[in-house]
Amino acid sequence: MILEFSISNYRSICEKQSFAMIASGAKSRPNNIFDVDLNNGSNVKLTKTAGIFGANASGKSNVIRALFEIRMLIVDSRILKIDRPIPAYDPFLFNTKSNNEPVEFEIIFLSKDKKKYQYKLAFNQHEIVEESLHHFPSIKSQIIFNRGKEKDLHDENIHIGKLGKNFNYKKYKVYKKIPLLSIFGQAENYHTDISPVFTFFDEIEIWNVTESGVVRRLAEYVKEFLQESDNKVLVPQIEELIRQADTQIQALLIDDTKRGEREVNTVLGEPISTVRRREILYGEHNVYERNNIVAKHNLPFFNESFGTNKLFALGGLIVKTINQGGVIFFDELDSSFHPLVTKLLVNFFQESNLSNAQLIFTTHETYLLNKEFRSDQIWFTQKKENGQTELFSAQDFDGVREDIPFEKWYLGGKFGAIPYITKGGHEEKED
Incomplete structure (x- = not known):
């Protein structure tokens, strides 16, 4: 603190x-x-x-x-x-x-x-x-x-x-x-x-969240964190935060089997081995027939908007911190967010803070x-x-x-x- x-x-x-x-x-x-x-x-x-x-x-x-x-x-x-x-x-x-x-x-x-x-x-x-x-x-x-x-x-x-x-x-x-x-x-x-x-x-935690590359790294960090068995209990809090932001995502699904695939490519005729990450996070959406929900569809998170991915990244780190303690610094918190979403994040941090965490x-x-x-x-x-x-x-x-x-x-x-x-x-x- x-x-x-x-x-x-x-x-x-x-x-x-x-x-x-x-x-x-x-x-x-x-x-x-x-x-x-x-x-x-x-x-x-x-x-x-x-x-x-x-x-x-x-x-x-x-x-x-x-x-x-x-x-x-x-x-x-x-x-x-x-x-x-x-x-x-x-x-x-x-x-x-x-x-x-x-x-x-x-x-x-x-x-x-x-x-x-x-x-x-x-x-x-x-x-x-x-x-x-x-x-x-x-x-x-x-x-x-x-x-x-x-x-x-x-x-x-x-x-x-x-x-x-x-x-x-x-x-x-x-x-x-x-x-x-x-x-x-x-x-x-x-x-x-x-x-x-x-x-x-x-x-x-110090993050400049104006840059898309930084937001992606933060999102990957949160995904890996949530794959750990002890941290899965935090998923419902992140789901609730994302639902409150009116994203139409009903639930978050994490596929523990997709941690990365190794593939071999060639550069100038020489084989090189790289690791391609596969999406491990999915957003559950309702499927409608007229106005009735008839099914669910799990959309890979990389197909969600940048704003939704940023909400998951920042919201996930906030949920982690208010439960485990610590200090977060965000540069330009409101970048790519509607004013009401920015307000939601700040109020969520203040109202749900269980461990005397701080957000600056x-x-x-x-x-x-x-x-x-x-x-x-x-x-x-x-x-x-x-x-x-x-x-x-x-x-x-x-x-x-x-x-x-x-x-x-x-x-x-x-x-x-x-x-x-x-x-x-x-x-x-x-x-």
């Missing part, structure tokens, strides 16, 4: 921008928040969902992309090349100072066993320049590890990370481009207090602002004149009550974060 995170000097984000899932004391829409009792005896209220709104090119996607890149750097460090820059390094370029400064990231979160952690990471294109991990056995934080400028005496490419006082100041050697946290994802380096942090990052997404769908969200769930991005992205909450404005018409206020420009269209050199905006 995410409490808050901040990003500095990444793409359009220059100065530190912070985002939080901590709920305010507002009494409205209690189904949109949940309470968590931490292991250290404290309590926190968190929002289940949050939407980031803003004009095109305002930096919404960069907030989610930053988390994606940091996650990849931590959990998939094997892709790093010795002679290549750190791929996540992508600083703000429109400032003479920031274009050579480190990217900085900080996150405060709860692990599955409800321990509170704070993780910081800063890096340039050549090396990690700062990394630290704290936990909160009480209200006050304690250091778990720290990694700074100390290097191996015989090889400056090797950095020294050191555990805190309660862990006997044990030292670890790590290559300069690899986060120290990464090595604790390996079985031989399992650590009771550190490995769950690696697992937290590993299990975050970017969107242009202002319909969601119409009585769906509390002010602490509404975030905006906008570009300043110098090209920098600002990230802020509806709560940051004076006079904001929970009963105001958020959609009308937003489209009327009271929160900013809307495009100002120019005609003939004159700026125009919605009244």
